[in-house]
Amino acid sequence: MSPEREKYQILMMGYLDGELSPEEEEDFLQHVKGDPELAAELTKYRNLQRITDSVRLSEPTDQEWERFWARFYNRAERQAGWLVVILGALLLIGYTAIELIRAPGVDILLKVGILAVVLGFALLFLNVLRGRLRTLRYDPYRGVRR
Amino acid sequence: MKAVLRGERHRFGDLVGRYVHRAHGIALTLVGNMPDAMDMVQEAFLKSLRAIETFDTTQRFFPWFYRILKNSCLSHIKRRRRLRKISLTSKHEDEPDIELPDLTFNPSALAVRDEIRERFWWAFGTLKTSDREILSLRHFQEMAYEEIARILEIPIGTVMSRLFHARRKLREKMERYL
Numbered sequence: 001m002s003p004e005r006e007k008y009q010i011l012m013m014g015y016l017d018g019e020l021s022p023e024e025e026e027d028f029l030q031h032v033k034g035d036p037e038l039a040a041e042l043t044k045y046r047n048l049q050r051i052t053d054s055v056r057l058s059e060p061t062d063q064e065w066e067r068f069w070a071r072f073y074n075r076a077e078r079q080a081g082w083l084v085v086i087l088g089a090l091l092l093i094g095y096t097a098i099e100l101i102r103a104p105g106v107d108i109l110l111k112v113g114i115l116a117v118v119l120g121f122a123l124l125f126l127n128v129l130r131g132r133l134r135t136l137r138y139d140p141y142r143g144v145r146r
Numbered sequence: 147m148k149a150v151l152r153g154e155r156h157r158f159g160d161l162v163g164r165y166v167h168r169a170h171g172i173a174l175t176l177v178g179n180m181p182d183a184m185d186m187v188q189e190a191f192l193k194s195l196r197a198i199e200t201f202d203t204t205q206r207f208f209p210w211f212y213r214i215l216k217n218s219c220l221s222h223i224k225r226r227r228r229l230r231k232i233s234l235t236s237k238h239e240d241e242p243d244i245e246l247p248d249l250t251f252n253p254s255a256l257a258v259r260d261e262i263r264e265r266f267w268w269a270f271g272t273l274k275t276s277d278r279e280i281l282s283l284r285h286f287q288e289m290a291y292e293e294i295a296r297i298l299e300i301p302i303g304t305v306m307s308r309l310f311h312a313r314r315k316l317r318e319k320m321e322r323y324l
Contacts, residue, residue, distance in 0.1 A: 013309045016283065019291045021239070047324040048317050052285050055263050057171050060180060072162070072188050079192060 008038055015042075016049055093118065150198060158198075162191050165208060166285060169215055175282035176219040178271060186222055190215035209297045216279070223275060258322050262323050269319035277312035284309060 011028045014020040032039050102112055149157040156314045166187060173183035194214050201210055283294045
């Protein structure tokens with residue numbers, strides 16, 4: 001395809017969408033007059049535009065919008081809730097860890113062991129939770145009552 | 147937007163109300179089905195609320211929000227593809243590697259059923275995400291080139307050329323109806 005041809009094909013889009021300046025439009029139409037292949041292409045794009053104009057995206061029903069809004073506020077609250085819970089948990093874990101480290105009379109090995117177990121469980125829990133959340137949306141058995 | 151930034155977070159609902167229909171239309175053409183589109187719109191609004199402090203008040207809200215929405219949709223498509231375990235052999239990550247519509251792209255739910263329209267939605271569903279995006283902004287959101295250029299941060303000439311390439315692919319798939 002020659003660059004000249006491509007230039008007019010691209011201009012054709014602007015012409016179809018009514019986005020060309022009067023000079024560009026004049027230039028384009030003059031060119032189309034002398035290029036039957038381009039004129040045939042223009043007809044096809046016009047037909048395509050007619051089809052595109054005739055299709056419409058479906059809009060959610062009022063009921064679906066109601067569900068949308070209910071879920072939207074629900075999600076926003078849940079996110080805020082999770083944030084508070086996570087911050088609180090981190091604070092508690094941090095405080096307990098510091099207290100445990102400071103505690104006199106507790107063997108260092110026991111301290112490390114307890115901290116490792118707590119940290120390990122926290123990591124495993126987060127890992128499982130993240131995996132579950134990622135696949136939850138696609139779980140075909142989600143709505144199935146067992 | 148200024149009220150939200152002043153701390154009146156409850157006013158964010160007004161902002162959502164103003165753009166939710168447009169956002170839904172865009173998400174629908176990107177992800178292809180209504181439940182996922184609704185989900186992405188919610189996610190994008192919640193993300194934008196969380197990131198509100200980073201918003202530049204000298205700019206318009208929608209182009210900023212659009213980027214968040216688009217990224218959410220693209221991540222969703224990627225996740226969905228990974229979960230469907232389709233081999234990613236295409237060169238571009240958003241290019242379908244098979245000449246079939248995405249199985250979760252549900253054209254019949256988008257428009258009245260008839261042969262041409264069904265064929266249209268099938269063809270539309272097989273296009274690359276970037277092609278669907280430009281066609282959606284132009285046809286379904288009825289945006290002028292200038293607005294599209296602003297949202298996608300590209301020159302107007304590029305808008306025209308991207309439209310040409312997207313329409314050419316659509317035309318090839320719709321050839322017998324033209």
